[in-house]
Amino acid sequence: MRRSLSAAIYVLSTAIGVLAFVYPFVLDVRATGSLGVAHSQDAPLVTAALVGLSLVALLVELQGQAISAKTVAMLGVLVAITSVLRFVEVAVPMPGGFSPVFVPIILAGYVFGSRFGFLMGAFTLLVSGLITGGVGPWLPYQMFASGWVGMSAGWLGQISNLQSHSQRPASGTGDWRLEIVVLSVFGFAWGLLYGAIINVYFWPFAAGPVEQTWAPGIGPGETLARYAAFYVATSLGWDLMRAAGNVALILLLGVPMVHTLARFQRRFHFEVHPAHG
Amino acid sequence: MVDVRAWLLWALTVLVVASSARNPFYVVLLLLITMVVGATCAPARGRRGAPSSLRFAAVAVPMAALFNGLTAHLGDTVLLRLPAWLPLLGGPVTLEALAFGALNGLTLTTIFSGFAVFNQVTPVRDLVRLTPRAFHEAGVVLSIALTFVPQTTRSLARIREAQAVRGHRVRGLRDWLPVFIPLLVSGLERSMGLAEAMVARGYGAVSDRAQPLRTQALLALGLFVLLGGWLAFLFLPSWKGVALGGMIVGVGIIVGVLRLAGRAVPRTVYRPYRWSRRDTLVVLGCGLVLAVTLLPWPWPGRATLAYTPFPRLTLPPFDPLVGLGLLGLVAPAARMYSSHGCTHPHYPKAK
Numbered sequence: 001m002r003r004s005l006s007a008a009i010y011v012l013s014t015a016i017g018v019l020a021f022v023y024p025f026v027l028d029v030r031a032t033g034s035l036g037v038a039h040s041q042d043a044p045l046v047t048a049a050l051v052g053l054s055l056v057a058l059l060v061e062l063q064g065q066a067i068s069a070k071t072v073a074m075l076g077v078l079v080a081i082t083s084v085l086r087f088v089e090v091a092v093p094m095p096g097g098f099s100p101v102f103v104p105i106i107l108a109g110y111v112f113g114s115r116f117g118f119l120m121g122a123f124t125l126l127v128s129g130l131i132t133g134g135v136g137p138w139l140p141y142q143m144f145a146s147g148w149v150g151m152s153a154g155w156l157g158q159i160s161n162l163q164s165h166s167q168r169p170a171s172g173t174g175d176w177r178l179e180i181v182v183l184s185v186f187g188f189a190w191g192l193l194y195g196a197i198i199n200v201y202f203w204p205f206a207a208g209p210v211e212q213t214w215a216p217g218i219g220p221g222e223t224l225a226r227y228a229a230f231y232v233a234t235s236l237g238w239d240l241m242r243a244a245g246n247v248a249l250i251l252l253l254g255v256p257m258v259h260t261l262a263r264f265q266r267r268f269h270f271e272v273h274p275a276h277g
Numbered sequence: 278m279v280d281v282r283a284w285l286l287w288a289l290t291v292l293v294v295a296s297s298a299r300n301p302f303y304v305v306l307l308l309l310i311t312m313v314v315g316a317t318c319a320p321a322r323g324r325r326g327a328p329s330s331l332r333f334a335a336v337a338v339p340m341a342a343l344f345n346g347l348t349a350h351l352g353d354t355v356l357l358r359l360p361a362w363l364p365l366l367g368g369p370v371t372l373e374a375l376a377f378g379a380l381n382g383l384t385l386t387t388i389f390s391g392f393a394v395f396n397q398v399t400p401v402r403d404l405v406r407l408t409p410r411a412f413h414e415a416g417v418v419l420s421i422a423l424t425f426v427p428q429t430t431r432s433l434a435r436i437r438e439a440q441a442v443r444g445h446r447v448r449g450l451r452d453w454l455p456v457f458i459p460l461l462v463s464g465l466e467r468s469m470g471l472a473e474a475m476v477a478r479g480y481g482a483v484s485d486r487a488q489p490l491r492t493q494a495l496l497a498l499g500l501f502v503l504l505g506g507w508l509a510f511l512f513l514p515s516w517k518g519v520a521l522g523g524m525i526v527g528v529g530i531i532v533g534v535l536r537l538a539g540r541a542v543p544r545t546v547y548r549p550y551r552w553s554r555r556d557t558l559v560v561l562g563c564g565l566v567l568a569v570t571l572l573p574w575p576w577p578g579r580a581t582l583a584y585t586p587f588p589r590l591t592l593p594p595f596d597p598l599v600g601l602g603l604l605g606l607v608a609p610a611a612r613m614y615s616s617h618g619c620t621h622p623h624y625p626k627a628k
């Protein structure tokens with residue numbers, strides 16, 4: 001029962017998050033243009049509020065699943081380390097959208113699972129936003145999207161059946177190569193996807209050429225084509241730097257970092273159960 | 278001395294008004310208000326050099342104008358024509374498109390400026406204290422992370438020095454490996470010690486309890502009702518009233534769950550906040566601004582908030598009453614009730 005409710009909360013929160021991102025598109029499909037214009041000013045505020053609410057609901061559920069002191073401490077420290085990387089990024093401008101914060105989120109989610117990954121992604125963006133003065137209406141979207149990065153990295157670990165780190169070789173050879181290739185592809189894909197997702201919340205309200213902007217009543221195919229044109233014209237070059245940076249960092253840090261995290265995972269999960277009877 | 282909750286309302290009001298108003302006169306007025314409040318209330322450390330909002334505007338406004346001017350070929354006043362064979366850029370470059378782009382950049386600058394002030398005047402500790410009791414674990418994680426950030430920065434400097442002594446120099450990305458991995462290992466070692474200290478102080482006795490089934494069920498119900506209401510609102514126009522009611526009920530259930538979950542976490546406050554008259558003044562000022570810009574008054578001046586430069590650029594209208602209403606956002610800068618600054622929390626005087 002508890003697992004079913006938990007799964008339902010995950011699905012419903014994610015559905016509300018997704019709907020908040022695509023809400024402006026469906027708003028006008030069923031209505032006349034005038035209604036769309038009337039709502040075009042408050043729609044970003046409504047979506048921001050609902051994204052924040054679904055994020056809140058998901059956090060309540062995630063933290064309500066008996067988080068141990070070890071998990072809390074490790075999460076806090078990993079978030080601090082990753083946030084310092086964001087601070088470095090702000091202090092020393094990186095090319096394009098390159099950011100060192102995504103690789104620790106991906107690798108932590110990969111090793112510790114989807115729940116930890118979601119929390120790591122969301123809290124990293126929150127804390128780094130607080131220390132770098134990046135608090136704003138964009139923050140709930142960033143938290144949600146980076147949470148999805150960590151959560152999907154956890155699924156990748158499960159799908160690849162590679163989470164039995166205890167049986168891994170101690171040195172970075174042989175068996176690690178496939179994992180690193182898979183993680184690099186994953187990091188590259190998220191480098192582009194993150195930008196594409198974050199763009200969606202303001203794109204319907206952005207001004208620009210007709211072939212790049214959304215208009216009430218256009219079909220899903222036309223919407224996708226226009227968004228693709230907008231993305232290629234405005235964001236692709238920027239996001240490619242992020243994607244390439246993710247790949248470079250995973251190739252560089254992937255093996256030693258996964259190895260280190262896996263070692264600490266074993267230490268953190270070490271428990272002594274007294275024998276009964 | 279303005280309360281952090283009042284500051285939060287102020288920043289959200291700036292966001293709402295900047296998102297709603299498209300008239301450049303009001304947007305510029307709003308930008309000036311945020312700059313005045315920032316100059317009055319931000320600590321001296323955050324005010325060195327040119328205001329960050331001006332630097333942001335120097336980039337955002339011309340870039341937005343240029344991008345929109347080159348790609349949006351709408352408007353009557355054609356300045357020049359780019360060859361049609363240029364993909365996306367080919368076509369007339371109009372004054373109206375440039376003006377609309379600049380207006381978008383100005384709106385973005387205003388939102389940035391409002392939140393820049395908010396970030397400058399609110400100490401991070403006060404923001405963490407706003408964390409609802411339901412987010413006990415999340416608040417602990419946040420506190421640990423914020424506490425460990427300075428330590429991690431110091432560790433980073435120490436490790437770099439230690440590696441430099443060994444002849445290591447950071448020239449490229451690869452050279453960060455001998456710096457980052459020791460940083461990660463030392464951080465995780467510290468988290469082990471921290472976790473043991475937390476358990477020794479009885480942390481696990483509370484947090485190992487899972488969420489009650491009732492809380493989970495109510496949360497799922499609230500999300501379900503909210504999602505259902507929202508979908509009905511979008512796709513069933515004839516059920517609009519019911520759908521809106523459903524959304525409100527869903528939000529109410531989720532907020533109720535937060536309160537319910539918060540009750541299970543007792544929290545004591547060593548230095549409680551005290552709400553002052555000045556905080557009330559800020560709230561009233563924000564309320565005035567929201568009332569002027571959002572409420573459907575049968576008053577023609579409100580229509581001047583909207584403006585579009587298309588199809589031909591005209592002088593935007595300006596209603597002095599709307600302008601006066603926006604001045605409600607200057608309230609944090611008012612010093613009539615207090616001789617202290619705007620940024621420090623309300624601590625009772627030590628005896």
